[in-house]
Amino acid sequence: MNMIQVQLFGAFSELVPERVLEVEVDGDSVADLRRALHEQLTQRWPAFRSGLLAYSAFADEQRVLRDSEPLPGDGRVAVLPPVSGG
Numbered sequence: 629m630n631m632i633q634v635q636l637f638g639a640f641s642e643l644v645p646e647r648v649l650e651v652e653v654d655g656d657s658v659a660d661l662r663r664a665l666h667e668q669l670t671q672r673w674p675a676f677r678s679g680l681l682a683y684s685a686f687a688d689e690q691r692v693l694r695d696s697e698p699l700p701g702d703g704r705v706a707v708l709p710p711v712s713g714g
Contacts, residue, residue, distance in 0.1 A: 629652055629653065629654055630652070630653045630655075630656060630699060630703065631650055631651070631652055631653075631703060632650070632651045632652075632653050632661055632664075632699060632703050632704075632705055633648055633649075633650055633651075633703055633704045633705070634648065634649045634650075634651050634661075634665060634705050634706070634707055635647060635648055635704070635705070635706040635707070636648065636649060636706075636707060637706060637707065637708055637709065638708070638709035638711065639676075639677070639680060639709050640680075640684075640707055640709060643669075643672075643673055643676065649665070649668070651664050651665050651668055652664065653699065656698050656699055657695065657696060657697065657698060657699065658686050658693045658694065658695045658696070658697050658698075658699060658705075659695035659696065660699075661686065661699060661705065662681060662686070662695060665681060665707070666678055666681050669681065680709055680710075681707070683709070683710045684707050684708055684709045684710065685707075685708045685710075686705050686706065686707055686708070687705065687706045687708055688700040688702075688704070688705060688706075689702075689704070692708075693705070
């Protein structure tokens with residue numbers, strides 16, 4: 629199990645005042661984190677539109693991460709919901 633610190637942006641930042649969640653991940657890929665975070669969102673905030681997570685990106689300090697990539701070694705990731713605008 630990995631404990632990952634997820635920094636929250638956009639709609640996700642409304643969940644907790646600290647804008648950071650600790651997520652326990654069974655696995656070591658970004659896809660594993662996506663599944664674990666979805667589970668946590670649906671359990672703790674059932675009214676939150678957790679489907680937004682499917683369209684969101686994850687990033688480390690330097691770049692956007694693909695689902696197949698390993699989680700960063702420092703255990704820190706940001707979740708970035710899609711944005712619109714011009």
